[in-house]
Amino acid sequence: MRCTALAIALLVAFGWTPAPGAALGADDLIYGYECSNGVCRKVELSEENFARAISLPVCRLFCGSNIGTLWPKPTGAVQLEPLTRQVDVATIQFHLAGVDKKDKLWQATEQRWLDLLEAKIPNRKSLKEGGYQLNIVLNTADNGVPARLQLDTDESYELNIGSNSAGQITANITAVNFFGARHGLETLNQLIVYDDIRREIQVAANASISDAPVYKWRGLLLDTSRNYFSVKAIKRTLDGMAMVKLNTFHWHITDSHSFPLEVSKRPELAKLGAYTPSKVYTHSDVADIVEYGRVRGIRVMPEFDSPAHVGEGWQHKNMTACFNAQPWNKYCVEPPCGQLDPTVDGMYDVLEDIFSDMFKLHNPDVFHMGGDEVSVACWNSSPSIRNWMTQRGWGLSEADFMRLWGHYQTEALSRVDRVANGSHTPIILWTSTLTNEPYIDDYLNPLRYIIQIWTTGNDKVIKKILKRGYRIIVSNYDALYLDCGGGGWVTDGNNWCSPYIGWQKVYQNNLTKIAGDYEHHVLGAEAAIWSEQIDEYTLDNRFWPRASALAERLWSNPSEGWRQAESRLLLHRERLVENGIGAEALQPQWCLQNENECPVDAYTQRSDGLWLASQLGLLLVGVLICACNKLHMKVCE
Incomplete structure (x- = not known):
């Protein structure tokens, strides 16, 4: 059906105006949506259906589900009255209960919220003026004084929206602290949509949501050593994380390939180890990223991976073994090789200086000491290491080299404790030979160490670790390594963990099934991007929207499968793009506009x-x- 002059007149009467330079004529097609049997159906606008036709986001707000625009889905009760009000975007007010003057964190949080709202509006000039005044009232038990995010931080919140005849809408957000209140603001923003038929911002008029995360550790890992990522690219990742309530950015900042971190007392590390002088994270850069994350409810946790994965930057120190050794596949899993030499006492002074800067800049509640892929062959290739071991009456078996690793871990941990002023910060280590039986019992205290799982989700080692009382973070590569599915770079064919992992597999990666009876020891999970074949130009579409699938798994731990989430994820992906994140397309846009018409279900459809x-x-x-x-x-x- 062609748009008639009457249909155009109706649109103008409802506040619609053409974009500057746009020509309207008989060939213009203008669509809307109607809720039919719980599904938003696309319809051509006409005089007969215009009054009930709405835009897709407005339709999805209520049709079929009361969480149609929310990601991740809330864990508590959700009540939404199927009614919207136009919001006067010029008169939005924030109120922090009991606080006269807000600090910079709250001010930055409010500005970010307004920026998210602005991104919903495709053309400010055509936005219909007027509407209800939106008052956002924030109530926190900590009196608006934000503390750092920690493992025991309560991130719950309650959101209540109400409107009155005086032309006002009030959104009350109640939380224990800043972090819960910030999540409430994120949910409120998702309940505000742009109606492209009436050209106005609308909000759910009456709503009530109670919400809290299932898992306390909800993270992404980014490796910035194999390839360098600009501060801008890292901030864009933090923006995406905030939109889905992920709370941990695991910064794998150094590796054997490069050392891009400024260390105040050891400037030679970055001078020798960075790819170029411009590809160094200065103290100012790190502080900027940490604060940017804090505004978004995200801890930025540094990892100094050791004793393996150490190389560039350590030249001339005589503190490493198998540095850039060839043929590399005899000494490490990928070039260039390099491991710290645990027998060199002065090496621990260098570690202390690195740890000191990391703790000053990050103030971490948890610290990652790596422990990934230590090679016995690498240490065994060093005559000085072998001599040091034999002089102490040790052998040169695997058990003896694990003893050497235990010595390193004890000494390195003492330096961590020194720079942390004896606070005994929890330590994360990757699964490795040291976390296998019997070494884990000899060298790692379950009261101090958290183990990050990178092997497959059905690895029998996981339950052996759990039954010993260790807390774990799950990053099983068969579901959460998002760099999988590329060409080989040290050989032909595909990379080692292929194939590509679809968002559905990420969503279905159920930690309850992985942990079994020991789920109470699971802190949460992280998706990882190891950057051998990824840089900042391909970063967004590798993380997003698959990282959003992880976010809902960790926030809600849904009992339903991925199919119930698909239509919401398509809408959420548009929100990511709307905010400048280059999220990967999942389906043709036709599928977004024609809900439930694309998935195949042979038995029901x-x-x-x-x-x-x-x-x-x-x-x-x-x-x-x-x-x-x-x-x-x-x-x-």
Whole structure:
């Protein structure tokens, strides 16, 4: 149906005005949506349906589910009255209860919220003026004085929205602290949508939401050593994390490939180790990123990976083994090789200086000491290390080299405690030979160490670690390594952890199933990007929106499968793009606009049985072809 002059007149009457320079005529098609049987259906606007037609975001706000625009889904009760009010964006007011003057953190938080709102408006000039005044009232038990995010921080919140006949809408957010209140603001922003038919910002008029995360550790890991990422790119990642209530940015800042971190007492590390002088994270850069994350409810946790994964920057110190050794595959898993030499006493002074800067800049509540992929062959290739061990009556077996590693870990940990003023900060280590039996019992105290799992989700080692009382963070590579699925870079074919991991697998990665009876020891999970084949130009579409799938798993731990989330994720992906994040496209946009028309479900959506029969037939043909190929039968030719 073509738009008639009457339809155009109706649009103008409802506040719609054409964009500057736009031509309206009989060839213009203008669409809206109607809620039908719990699904938003696309309709062409006409005189008959205009009064009930709404934009897609408005329709999705209420149709079929009261969480249609929310990501991640709340864990508590949600009540939304199917009614919206126009918001006067020029008169929005924030009130922090009991506080006369807000600090910079609250001011930055409010400005970010307004920026998110502004991103919803495609054309300010065509926005319909007027509407209800929105008052946002923030109530926190800490009297507005924000503390740092810690493992025991209560991130819960309650949001209540109400409107009155005096033309005002009040959104009350109640939380224990800044971090919960910030999450409440994020949810409120998702309940505000742009109606592109009436050209106005609308909000759910009456709503009530009670919400809290299931897991306390909800993170992303970014490796900035293999390839350098600008501060701008890192901030963009933090923006995406905030939108889905992820709370930990795990900064794998150094590795054997480069040392891009300024260390005040050891400037040679970055001078020798950075790719170029401009690819160094200065103290100012780090402080900027840490504060940027704090505004968004995110801890920025540094990792200094050691004793392996150490190389560039350590030249001329005589503190490493197998530095850039060749052929590299004899000494490490990828080039360049390099490990710290635990027998050099002066090396621990260098570590202390690195740790000191990291603690001053990050003030971490948890610290990551790496422990990834230590190579016995690397240490065994060093005559000085072998001599040091034999002089103490040690052998050169795996157990002896684990003893050497235990010595390193004890000495390095004492330096961490020294710079942390004896606070005994919890320490994270990757799963490794040291976390296997029997070494884990000899060298790692479960009261002090948290183990980050990188092996597969069904690895039997996981429950062996859990039953000993260790808390864990899950990063099983078969579901949460988001760099998987590329070409090989040290050989042909695909990279080691291929294939590519779809968002559905991320969403279905259930930590309850992984941990079994020991789920109470699971802090949460992280998705990881190791950057051998990724840089800041491909970063966004590797993280997003798959990291959003992880966010809902960790916030809500949904009992339903990925299908119930798909239509919401498509809408959420548009929100990411709207805010400048280059999230990967999941489907043609047609699928977003035609809800539930794309997914295939042979048992519920195909009634004639012919489709299922045809699929079974194709399957049978495939089996026969396989069998023929194996037997080299003539009929296959």
